[in-house]
Amino acid sequence: MTKEKFRELIKQKIVLLDGATGSNMQKAGMPVGVCPEEWILKNPDALIKLQKEYIQAGTDILYAPTFTGNRIKLTEYGLEDRISEINQELVKLSKKAAREAKADREVYIAGDITMTGQQLYPVGTLMFEELVEVYKEQIAYLLLAGVDLFVIETMMSLQECRAALLAVKEACDLPVMITLTFNENNRTLYGTDPVTAITVLQKMGADAVGVNCSTGPEGMYEIVKEMKRYASVPIIAKPNAGLPQLINDETVFTMESEEFARETKRLAEAGAGIIGGCCGTTPRHLAVLHEAVRGLTPPVLNPERVRILTTERRALKIPDTGKFLIIGERINPTGKKALQEELRQGNFQMVTDFARKQEEDGADILDVNMGMNGIDEKETMVNAVYEVTGFSNLPLSIDSSHINVMEDALRIYPGRALINSISLEKEKIEKLLPIAKKYGAMFILLPLSDKGLPKDLEEKKEIIHTILKAAEENGLTREDIVVDGLVNTVGANKEAALQTLETIRYCKEELGLATVVGLSNISFGLPERQFVNSTFLAIAIKEGLTMAIANPSQELLMNTAFAADLLAAKAEADIRYIKRVTDHPASVISGTEHKGPGSSAADGNKKKEEKENLSEALQKGIFYQVYEAVIKGNKREVLNKVKEALKEEVKPSFVLDELLIPGINEVGRLFDKQIYFLPQLISSAETMKTAVDYLEPLLKEGQEEKKKLATVVIATVSGDVHDIGKNLVVLMLKNYGFDVIDLGKDVPTEKVIETAKEHNADVIALSALMTTTMLEMKKVIALKKEAGIKAKIVIGGAVITQSYADEIGADGYAKDAGETVAVIKKLLKI
Structure with missing residues (x-):
């Protein structure tokens, strides 16, 4: 099945998937606890009968029962050596069911893939590339068996969705459908929301994205509606037959077929163009659903034209007239000897300090650059991405002059990143545009060529058009592009500011493109540079500048940006301005410009206010740092902090009872409020375990061993x-x-x-x-x-x-x- 054929099918009608396999196999006699794939191979008639009934009910796409056919899951049953046989034979059974059903239409067989159950690094030990290879192995056998397309389903981790999608794309050109499972709060177990999921996966090349399992159709309505606003690919909805209930010692899904069809039809009307059933659904449910949606017109895809960057758990929308954004520039070793030394030692503490501090100071995106001597830049960049995404929930701008470094960072980034940057230099434009498309990234268009800087404004515009055309030929859109205004120093070229402002105006008004500048270049070589920078920024925002790469700890600059939004009457700019200047007074004017993490007077006040709400034990600096290490999940530094705390002549039991346990309590509170999600909870718990493991022998030596609660x-x-x-x-x-x-x-x-x-x-x-x-x-x-x-x-x-x-x-x-x-x-x- 080609992607074109898949798109044609979606345009013709509401496409019907199949219903549940597991619950129906149990009704057919499959015991609890066995490997479903192995049981089906021993009892093939049960599956063939069920799938023939699904086809007769109207199913267009049938899932081969290869759900847990990856090596990791099969190893749990001691069946890993039969992975080839299991996957290929199960596809053959579904193909046989399709032949015997003798449908009056073509029925397609999807190779079914799901999570492995193991956690990815850095939360777990499974490396991203290992997971891609695990999926590739299963995919290879499914391709040998002749599947028509792939479905990646019942996913809880966006990063695992990315791994499986990359595995399919690198193995073949068949269509790929992806469905995630969302909790009652409309987030996955790992904290991903519907907008983030649809944005990341469709930009990476998924042919359809949606939701399955965990709830009945009514619980999916808002998720489908939210995805529809931004969807450029069809949306899938595959709900359960309601929620399970225990009746006469049997787990039963009580939603009858008529109610299921009525409620699932609402999902189609809300925007789902591909529908089916999950747990508890039967051929009867699918037959009634098929009749209910027979006359419906497939949803029209008309997504909002908005630029979106994401982390794994948050989407940052970048509307044309929205809040001015700051890309924090501090995670860059250029001119920072202390950071360079740490990186050479493989230490990322300063990197995470810069990330946290810039987020506190109001950055919206974090630029990560690891370009320096004496290190493996590719390895260091990948580690930096892992570290920063673990400590911050801001999207990243990946900044490197090396293409292989850029690709490796994008590959493991668990969201949608910004590439900084792609120019008209031959190697970069030829290699980086396909990379941007493959990993679904946005990119900064840098108007440079192999000749160097454009000689004038007309050449700059010509370069922009050339890159724009090449990007569109690679399947990228104007919403994927942010043009760099290419700021030169006004000290060397009096027209530099005016030329950049004209570039910004031209991109916004005539091309509909977002823009960015590296702000500090404008004042290079001049005294009192902050005044030049902030004044230029205000004028540029008025001309339509979308974002700037700058140091967010420069308060005059930041407050100017908020004031410019206020004067431009942007939505909620008044509230943002008042909060900003209240929290960040412009100390820079009196000559106290911030130089790095921890230097802000406002930051100190904020920490003081936070501490006033804590116990007296946490008022002292090092004690608070132990407590904070647990909250931030700082596993690397927690032992050093604990050892420093013990030098204050306190007992190990004090560190445990007064610092660590209050810290993990606060993590639990953040988790309950949906501020933290599973990865942060695990990271903090592991951090505390590291500290407790160190303290246990000290407790025993001091005869203070803590009595087990129960x-x-x-x-x-x-x-x-x-x-x-x-x-x-x-x-x-x-x-x-x-x-x-x-x-x-x-x-x-x-x-x-x-x-x-x-x-x-x-x-x-x-x-x-x-x-x-x-x-x-x-x-x-x-x-x-x-x-x-x-x-x-x-x-x-x-x-x-x-x-x-x-x-x-x-x-x-x-x-x-x-x-x-x-x-x-x-x-x-x-």
Whole structure:
């Protein structure tokens, strides 16, 4: 199936996918806990019957049952050596079902790919390129089997979506559909929102993007609407048949086919051009849905023309007349000897300090440049990107003169970055434009050529047009481009400012392009440069300048930008200005311009205000730094901070009780408020673990060993091989001083009870991610009562709710790791 054929299919009608496979295979006799792919190969008739019924119901695209057919997942069942056979034979079964169904239309077979269950670096140990190779291996076998297209589904991590998409694109030119799973807050488990997801994936070349699983159709309505505003590719909606309920000891999806069809039709009307069913749906659900949408016209794609940069968890919209943006320039070793020395030693503390400080000072984007002698720039740039994205939620501008450095950084960046920059120099324009397209990046158009600087304004405009044409030939749009006004020093060329201002006006009014300048160039060689810079900035903003590369700690400059927005009557500019000048008084005028992280008087006041809300123990500098290290997830520096704190002649127990635990409590609060998401929570928990591991022998030496709060036996239930959430709960409980016995995943019920009895456990904590395994929790509760064990039962997991916990008689329910600690403390009255 070609991409053109896929696009034609979408234009003709609302395309129908299939329904659930797993829940229907269980109805056909598949036991809990087996490898679904292996069971289907042993019972092929069950799958063929189901898929023929889906086709007869109206399905246009059938998912081959290769969902967990990657090497990592198959290894959990000891089946990794059969990866080729499993993937190819399962596709053959779906092809056989399509032939035998004898449909009056062409039915396409999609190779089905999903998450591996392992966490990517730096949160986990799996490297990005390793994951790409894992996906490529499965994709190669699916291609040998002759799939028509690929679907990457039930994804919770945007970065894993990127890895799988790159793997497909580097292996073939078949269409790729991607669907993510969103929680009740309309974010994935890793914090990605719908706008970020659609922006990143469609710009990287996905042919359709959307949502599946986790909820019924009504829970997807707002997600589909939000994606539709920015979608240039079709939107997919594949909801469950409502939420699961426990009825007569069976997990049941109670949404009947008529209601499902009615509600899913609303998704099509909201903008989903490709629809189907996930957990709990049957051929009957699909047949009724097919009839409901038969007469609907496919949605028209008319996305808002807006420039968007993203991180993994946030989209930065850059409208034509919106807030003026600052690209922070400080993460650059040029002229910074201390930073150069740190980088040579492989130390990124100053890099993260610059990132944090610039974000506090009002930067909107962070430029990252690692160009210097004595280092491997490519390796250093990749590490810097990992570090900065771990500490800041601002989008990055990747700044390098080396093409290979640029590509490696873009490859692992978990969002949509800005390339700084692409000129008309032959090698750069020929190689960097395809790279920008491949990784979905925006880029700064630098009007230089192999001849050097343009000799006049007309040559500058000619270069802009030439690069613009080449970009469009590579599939990029004007919304992907920011033109550099190319500022020269007014000290050498009196017309320099006027020429740049004309470039800005021309790009905005005649070409519809965004613009940027490297601000400090205008005043090079002049005294009191800040006045020249800030005055030029105000005039440039009036001419339509979109953003500037500058030092956000220069308060006169920043306050001028906010004032210019105010005078231009931009939306909410008045509120932004008042807040800005209140928080950042213009100390630069009295000669106290900021020079780097930690030097701001305003920053000091802010820290002071923050500390006033903390306990007396945290008022002292080094103590606050230990506390802050946990909050920021600064695993590298936390030990140094702890050691410095201990030099203040405090006991190890003081560091634990008064600094570390309050820090992790604050992280839990930020997580609850959706300010932090899973990656930050894990990073902070790992940071605290590093500190606690160091303190434990010191506590024992001083005979201060902290008494364990209680004993908790924890496990992912039998049949369930997912353990991301469970592992985080283990980490958090240990950090708080609980004695945790982690039995792992897919744990037999009998083993849970035996372990709880052996260790006289106070609590049994159970996790389940699948509707097909959540029933095991009820079995654990029943067996616990039979054994006369007094331990409290706490349950959690993606499919678990408070009502389910009440129904099966659990003592407590927790929606996440932070809440688990609170629930257990409450149950045990600690």
